[in-house]
Amino acid sequence: MNLYETEDMFLPATHPFRWSECMAYLTRSADECLFHIEDDKVYRLVRVAASSAWIEVAGREDGVMVRILAVSSPIPDLETSIAAFVREWLDLDTNLHPFYRQMDGCPVMRPLVRAYEGLRLVGVPDLFEALCWAIMGQQINLAFAYTLKRRFVTSFGESHAFGGRVYSLFPTPSRIATLTVEDLLALQCTRMKSEYIIDVAKRMTDGTLSKSALLGLGDFREAERQLISIRGIGPWTANYVLMRCLRDKSAFPIADVGLQNAVKARLELAEKPTIEELKSLATAWIGWEAYATFYLWRSLQQTVS
DNA sequence: GTCCAGGAAAAGG
DNA sequence: CCTTTTCATGGA
Numbered sequence: 001m002n003l004y005e006t007e008d009m010f011l012p013a014t015h016p017f018r019w020s021e022c023m024a025y026l027t028r029s030a031d032e033c034l035f036h037i038e039d040d041k042v043y044r045l046v047r048v049a050a051s052s053a054w055i056e057v058a059g060r061e062d063g064v065m066v067r068i069l070a071v072s073s074p075i076p077d078l079e080t081s082i083a084a085f086v087r088e089w090l091d092l093d094t095n096l097h098p099f100y101r102q103m104d105g106c107p108v109m110r111p112l113v114r115a116y117e118g119l120r121l122v123g124v125p126d127l128f129e130a131l132c133w134a135i136m137g138q139q140i141n142l143a144f145a146y147t148l149k150r151r152f153v154t155s156f157g158e159s160h161a162f163g164g165r166v167y168s169l170f171p172t173p174s175r176i177a178t179l180t181v182e183d184l185l186a187l188q189c190t191r192m193k194s195e196y197i198i199d200v201a202k203r204m205t206d207g208t209l210s211k212s213a214l215l216g217l218g219d220f221r222e223a224e225r226q227l228i229s230i231r232g233i234g235p236w237t238a239n240y241v242l243m244r245c246l247r248d249k250s251a252f253p254i255a256d257v258g259l260q261n262a263v264k265a266r267l268e269l270a271e272k273p274t275i276e277e278l279k280s281l282a283t284a285w286i287g288w289e290a291y292a293t294f295y296l297w298r299s300l301q302q303t304v305s
Numbered sequence: 306g307t308c309c310a311g312g313a314a315a316a317g318g
Numbered sequence: 319c320c321t322t323t324t325c326a327t328g329g330a
Contacts, residue, residue: 134311134312135312135313137310137311137312138310138311138312138313139309139310139311139312139313139325139326139327140309140310140311140312140326140327140328140329141309141310141311141327141328141329141330142310142311143310143328143329143330144310144327144328144329145310145311147328148328188326188327188328190325190326190327191325191326192313192314192325192326193326196313231313231314232312232313232314233313234312234313234314235312235313236311236312236313237312237313240311253311255311255312256311256312257309257310257311257312258310258311259311260311261311297311
């Protein structure tokens with residue numbers, strides 16, 4: 001491990017950008033194990049090629065400041081790779097103005113885009129992580145999902161101490177592909193989820209499934225079809241992954257209970273909206289369903305500030 | 306003890 | 319092909 005001496009990198013975001021809103025999402029679980037927050041800055045370990053880098057991300061008025069704290073082994077173009085990772089993770093490059101203009105015509109979304117102006121759709125750039133997180137989260141409450149993820153990461157992911165903290169990387173597909181169902185049952189994953197996760201790991205290890213191939217299709221609906229063809233990945237999981245990893249702005253996990261509860265609260269309904277009601281409502285969101293969903297999730301949190 | 310949770314597969318009609 | 323049931327476990 002080598003300490004890294006360099007100037008901070010400023011990564012500008014398109015206007016409007018609000019760090020406090022991104023932080024509201026990043027701090028939503030105290031059980032998060034892949035990064036930690038201290039003094040309003042985010043710290044995490046990032047895999048870059050065969051190496052990994054410890055980074056610090058701090059908010060600015062119009063973007064973020066990234067500092068590389070250390071690197072496990074020297075690698076070329078480290079700054080470029082880290083900058084690309086952070087830009088993608090925090091979605092710094094999306095122009096939100098068309099989204100906000102369009103939501104102005106939707107009574108449900110209009111108050112939200114005003115309240116959370118500058119909030120970015122925080123992503124999960126690693127496809128394996130996005131798939132595992134979505135599969136683990138199927139039909140269980142979010143608190144337990146975070147518990148499962150933490151057990152998974154601490155059991156099978158790399159961890160490195162740095163500056164008095166433990167930093168973890170999400171497990172690799174090749175590591176998980178060697179596991180048995182019983183290994184994951186021990187974490188309290190269900191048998192079916194354990195099978196799904198190991199199968200996904202095998203597909204990613206043998207190259208049958210990859211982020212670059214899905215993106216290379218150039219058609220998110222075809223990517224959705226291919227994802228759904230995999231056992232354990234239904235419409236919700238496919239759209240969740242399209243939304244948070246592949247950056248499909250039209251991805252729409254319509255079966256999401258959080259989404260449904262958010263709409264119920266916004267419209268003060270007695271019951272959760274039906275799928276048909278949601279489809280009708282979402283005609284106002286066409287092209288921006290993923291961002292609309294993310295803002296609705298945000299509305300389920302208590303507004304800090 | 307009950308109900309529900311950021312669903313999906315399998316069975317049933 | 320569409321609808322209903324089963325699976326499964328912690329959290330509130």
